[in-house]
Amino acid sequence: MIKLYFKIALRYLFKNKMYSFINIGGLAIGIASFVLIMIYVAHEKSYDRFLGSENVYRLYMDYLEGDTYEPGDVMTYNASGPELKSMFPEIEDFVRFYYFERMTFVYDDLILEQPIGSMADASYFSIFGYPLLKGAPEKALERPNTIVLSSTLAQKIFGIQDPIGKTLKAHWDSYETVLTVTGVMADLPHNAHYRNNYLISFATEKTWGIFNEQQLRMNFNMNNYYTYIRVAPNTDIDQLRQKIIASDVEDSVDERHNLEHIEKIHLYSDKPYEVSVNGSATRVNFLTAIAFIILVLSWLNYINLSTTKSLERAKEIGIRKVSGAQRPQLILQSLVESTLINLIALGIGLVLAYLILPLFNNLIGQDLLLTANSLNDIFPYLAFVLFGIVLAGVYPALLLSSYNPTKALKGKIQTQTSGPNLRKGLIVTQFIATIVLLIGTLMVTKQIKYLQSRPLGTNLNQVVALKGEIISTQSDSLVTQSFYTYKEEIERLSFVENTAVSQTYPGDSFDNLSSTKGITLPNGIKNTTDIFYTYQAQSDYFDLMGLEWVAGGTFTPTTQDNSKQVVVNETFLKEMGISAEAIVHKNLSFWGNQEWVVTGVFKDYHHFGHKGKLLPMLIRQRRGISNLLVKLDQKALSAQGVSGALSQLEAQWKEQFPKSTFKYTFLDQNFQAQYQAERNFSTAFQVFTFLAIFIAALGLFGLTSYTVVLRKKEIGVRKVNGASLLDILHLLNIDFVKWIGLSFVLAIPIGWFAMDRWLQGFAYKTELSWWVFALAGIAALLVALITVSGQSLQAALANPVDSLRDE
């Protein structure tokens, strides 16, 4: 019997092509969007799951700001792990990482710069349950000067040779060491927040020469290490946290140790000095909400269309009932039909999702795959889809099967019996969702525009940062001299307007920016609580970056390596509570009573864009090898082109430093990249809003085509009695206008609430302007009217004789 039902349903679908298309199309788009978003959401939620990850936590530092402790730094002290482990038996083990943003490896003639790696304790493999392909997990990082490579890196350096036991050189910031390969680990998966490409044994810090005696000693002064701990199963984490806080192991009221679950880091952590840019639970939640809205929209569409369509099928139900059909049989038939439609839509939806995945990846800047595995990951959600499919079929089934056969056969089942309130409710719900999504899209776009248009306080145009690891047998001072010779040489190039040297620049990572505290100001006040951020630059840096002076000026030029000159910004003054006059040309001291002279106060600029607050900054003078910033001359450049200029800069660099790497970064592009996540989010938001509107419009289109059929007689009678074209159009469209008006009123508070919450995540936020809401409402109304009007017009133009003759 079921087989027969399927056959009939299929025939019905083929016969009513338009209806089938709208119905299946809407559902398929809804399902495809849902699947795509949920795959992304599942990916974002899958971070840092490995064997034993449920018991792994990251330590971080809370800093006292005012009266409360705020997450202040993800980096901890080299003593944090060992001390806490010895104090609390529930901490079974710890691993410390010293992070390298990049490292240059030399093997024979090969010079290879590799991003992201660490020095790590030997306990790494007992905490992070990622597989070691070659070598012994307990021993690989035990001895000093040993290294474990990822399989990709091992292959890059050693090709097909067995890397175990081979030695290579590592250069970091002109410190060199020799390392023996003791292991090859599997590449870390994409969904790991800390993706080490190599691990150097922690013991190497004692032989490398990067650190001085003071730094090597176990201390609670310099927090430069990421520490992860493994706790005993079933440890009460809140209790452990309280115990750690109570222990005051770092012996300071201004800060305290805290801990967080490793699985939560990617979505919930956005602290200073994160090892990588994390995801955002807010964005994931918003996208999840959008996914569900779109799916529900397409179901509402389905219910709406099939109940409307059921009027047309009343006669069929009558005949079947007269032929002896009982209600359960009719319900079953209807359910078979809706299941069939939904299964077809599910199939098309999955194929559609598969086809648009590359586009979607592009949109959100991800590298997701649609495989049996990823479908398995979102299985609970797919189950939800299936559940909804059944549910969406139930109402029309109950409605259809309830028709009285004599009435149905006489064609007396009219719109009113099938609940116009329900249909109105569905349409209103659809448009509430649509308008809320429109408000969201407009607000997200507006916020990003706002962030990008805010003045940065610095000029990044045409500035390129050059950096390379110089491998040389010469002494450090000679290399530094060559570096400055190169600087002078390129300054003479026609397309170079200016050059400068600095350790970091706006939009660069946290890695090159130090945070510190404990300073004695010129007025004798000792401030030990307020954190400030500091980096090194040369005197020419400020001019090139277009920074302005509030008082004083740049450093006095010097050939000394470290002339103990500093400048500070306005936020620094504000936080320290001191005026510009009281600090300029005066001495202050920090870092163990070292004395520094303040030569100037510069206007605030946004080092990390407008997502976060302004940071208190202190910039120190230092002559050394760092980023070489080159400001290109726009006019001179046009003749040669940017790529020509860059290759000339590289050629001269290689001439000066034959064995070295060369890397360049455009500051403005790099800075914009900070907003990439928001921009991707905005694009995704736009696309899915468009799809939601499309689905809603499809539904409205289908609905009108039937309302028009149902009201054909009414239209005919009215026309015969003198109604004009406009009267008829008014009659047919006024309902939709009313419904959308109602939707609009209901959508405003929802949209306002949601976007207000989203904006909370920004330090600088645009207003929730009234016109955003108005625009969303008008757009929805326009879409609805355009959708409805074509058919209304057709109905209004029809000759009444044709419609009345049927009687």
Place this chain on the structure above:
Amino acid sequence: MLLELKNIFKWVQSGGQRVFLLKDINLQVQEGEFISIMGPSGSGKSTLLHVLGMLDGFNEGEYHFLEGDVHGLKEKQRVKLYKEYIGFVFQSYHLLDELTVYENLEMPLIYKNIKGAERKAMVADSLDKFNIVGKKDLFPSQLSGGQQQLVGVARALIANPKLILADEPTGNLNSQQSTEIMELFQQLNQEGVTIIQVTHSEKNAAYGSRTINLLDGRMI
């Protein structure tokens, strides 16, 4: 006796007043009769037919069908009863457009839970009997009105009912097609099927063995 109506009243409430559709109908139908119900529009012909066919209820009176009391039955049992014993023929045929002739004939058998092989045999018999074997794979829209009604009659008869209820079966047909359908009814009646038809035409009524005249819901 096949069925008996005793003092049947049926009314609807309209503007605070009872509007009577059927008033005090008393009717006995023996097996093998061919009854025509006649009367002007609105006299209650179709309503009476629907009550006889158990598609519609009534407000007062008794209805006995094969010695059972219809008025005391629940909907489910009523469906069971008419499914077993009654076949319907309509003015506008009421074939399902999505189904072929074969499938239209098969439909009532499915609802009677008759097994596939038996269904096949019964449909084949019926196609044969009504001489529409060649049309079995066509859809209703591909048939003439007369042919569609032929299928309608065949469908009504397929489950071997005791009683055929026909609501103006020739209303949409031309005179030649009408004659054919009425001759078919006559033949079926001679084979033992009880038939009750509603008709406007004296000529069609003449095929029957007895005529009932209705006016304003009352038998005259």
